Amino acid sequence: MTPESPAAGVPARTVLDERDIARALTRITHEILERNRDSEGVVILGIPTRGVHLARRIAARMSEVEGRTITAGSLDVTMFRDDLRLKPARAIGRTEVPEDVDGKVVVLVDDVLFSGRTIRAALDAVSELGRPKAVQLAVLVDRGHRELPIRADFVGKNLPTSLAEKVKVRVAEHDDADHVTIEGGAA
Amino acid sequence: MIKHLLSAGDLTRDDATQILDTAEEMLSIAKRPIKKLPTLRGLTVVNLFFEDSTRTRISFEAAAKRLSADVINFSAKGSSASKGEGLKDTALTLEAMGADAVVVRHHASGAPHRLAEAGWTQGVVVNAGDGTHEHPTQALLDAFTMRRHLGDLEGRRVTIVGDVLHSRVARSNALLLHTLGAKVTLVAPPTLLPVGVEQWPVDTSYDLDTALEGADAVMMLRVQRERMNASFFPSAREYSRRYGLDAARMGRLADHAVVMHPGPMNRGMEISADVADSDRSVIVEQVTNGVAVRMAVLYLLLSGRQDHTEETHS
Numbered sequence: 001m002t003p004e005s006p007a008a009g010v011p012a013r014t015v016l017d018e019r020d021i022a023r024a025l026t027r028i029t030h031e032i033l034e035r036n037r038d039s040e041g042v043v044i045l046g047i048p049t050r051g052v053h054l055a056r057r058i059a060a061r062m063s064e065v066e067g068r069t070i071t072a073g074s075l076d077v078t079m080f081r082d083d084l085r086l087k088p089a090r091a092i093g094r095t096e097v098p099e100d101v102d103g104k105v106v107v108l109v110d111d112v113l114f115s116g117r118t119i120r121a122a123l124d125a126v127s128e129l130g131r132p133k134a135v136q137l138a139v140l141v142d143r144g145h146r147e148l149p150i151r152a153d154f155v156g157k158n159l160p161t162s163l164a165e166k167v168k169v170r171v172a173e174h175d176d177a178d179h180v181t182i183e184g185g186a187a
Numbered sequence: 188m189i190k191h192l193l194s195a196g197d198l199t200r201d202d203a204t205q206i207l208d209t210a211e212e213m214l215s216i217a218k219r220p221i222k223k224l225p226t227l228r229g230l231t232v233v234n235l236f237f238e239d240s241t242r243t244r245i246s247f248e249a250a251a252k253r254l255s256a257d258v259i260n261f262s263a264k265g266s267s268a269s270k271g272e273g274l275k276d277t278a279l280t281l282e283a284m285g286a287d288a289v290v291v292r293h294h295a296s297g298a299p300h301r302l303a304e305a306g307w308t309q310g311v312v313v314n315a316g317d318g319t320h321e322h323p324t325q326a327l328l329d330a331f332t333m334r335r336h337l338g339d340l341e342g343r344r345v346t347i348v349g350d351v352l353h354s355r356v357a358r359s360n361a362l363l364l365h366t367l368g369a370k371v372t373l374v375a376p377p378t379l380l381p382v383g384v385e386q387w388p389v390d391t392s393y394d395l396d397t398a399l400e401g402a403d404a405v406m407m408l409r410v411q412r413e414r415m416n417a418s419f420f421p422s423a424r425e426y427s428r429r430y431g432l433d434a435a436r437m438g439r440l441a442d443h444a445v446v447m448h449p450g451p452m453n454r455g456m457e458i459s460a461d462v463a464d465s466d467r468s469v470i471v472e473q474v475t476n477g478v479a480v481r482m483a484v485l486y487l488l489l490s491g492r493q494d495h496t497e498e499t500h501s
């Protein structure tokens with residue numbers, strides 16, 4: 001058993017199912033379009049692994065609404081993390097940016113917003129790509145416990161959690177299922 | 188992942204694949220406007236070169252600098268080593284200065300191994316060529332270059348030609364390519380094959396023309412005149428005629444096959460100028476890939492040296 005396995009006797013609770021996720025992403029898509037008016041100036045970048053799949057779904061919904069093809073990119077933040085020396089070497093994800101980010105609005109997409117450290121790393125990674133007009137953040141789940149002054153612009157679901165709990169996001173493209181669960185903690 | 192990179196033979200297939208996959212991402216960084224990552228900021232990489240080298244040293248230097256590490260270059264010429272200081276005292280000095288990684292090239296086979304095992308330094312040791320023994324990052328960059336042109340190396344046929352006896356590149360390549368599932372054939376005059384080559388995971392041949400048939404990649408080795416203290420072949424002209432790659436021989440290769448050389452080349456000796464400059468030749472690309480592969484090696488060895496299993500979420 002790995003350390004992240006749930007404490008014995010406390011079953012995993014499903015907090016979002018497939019339809020909840022679909023609805024949340026549809027709402028986020030509309031909020032992004034509403035906030036930015038012009039989808040031409042928006043670049044959607046997902047953070048590997050699951051953020052990329054969520055970003056692609058948002059881009060697909062945007063394409064439908066806007067009637068033109070919008071592709072999401074991916075932005076690997078591994079090399080910009082502040083905890084590299086604390087952990088065994090991590091595999092590096094893909095960075096693929098569909099278009100130049102200079103002067104655009106970059107919308108970062110991730111599955112869970114927790115300490116904010118991943119997003120801090122992502123902001124550094126974005127600044128190496130160019131100088132966007134603005135950077136916004138969309139997350140499927142905000143579970144609180146921020147360690148940095150970072151907040152999301154678009155949130156699928158605010159999920160109050162204790163630090164002892166684990167939030168797991170599963171996406172069909174990567175895990176063959178679509179749901180968000182909470183494991184562990186004193187339920 | 189291993190702690191030090193001393194031999195290409197220490198890498199499992201998973202390790203090697205992880206390095207090559209990571210290098211793929213590192214290569215894409217070279218195409219960005221800002222070719223720098225903050226990953227190894229605050230770490231010190233020492234290039235400890237007891238033997239002359241241009242391309243390997245600058246390649247490691249470029250790799251470390253692109254990852255924001257501080258680089259200290261130490262070459263034996265014009266240093267305390269020329270005053271008679273040995274490997275141990277040099278290593279202790281570097282340790283006292285706080286080297287996190289030591290990239291070592293030494294004329295004695297096994298010197299990096301000694302450096303890693305003797306406890307003279309806490310840093311990770313990367314073998315950048317030791318005597319006639321090994322040169323693992325060269326093998327990794329060769330495998331990386333082949334993989335980019337040929338795809339998965341499983342079942343691919345690689346012919347390595349020339350001065351195998353004095354070549355650390357050949358040994359490292361044979362070990363790594365075997366691990367990756369490729370079939371290696373060494374072609375050399377009998378005098379330039381090392382003792383014990385029958386225990387390497389390779390086939391050997393004395394006839395270049397037949398060994399070129401069906402090869403997916405052919406790697407020409409430099410004739411290492413500076414290491415030769417006896418006559419291993421009658422004349423340069425005869426060597427070149429029997430074991431040199433010229434345009435006519437290149438015509439025997441399949442259309443997709445690539446021509447490689449670890450450099451520096453002796454044009455007109457093991458490889459003719461028109462072959463070296465032809466479309467088939469990926470020799471310049473090998474140099475570019477070398478930086479990416481060495482970035483991957485430094486990243487994977489240097490990040491996460493303290494083994495923590497604690498998990499934090501995004």
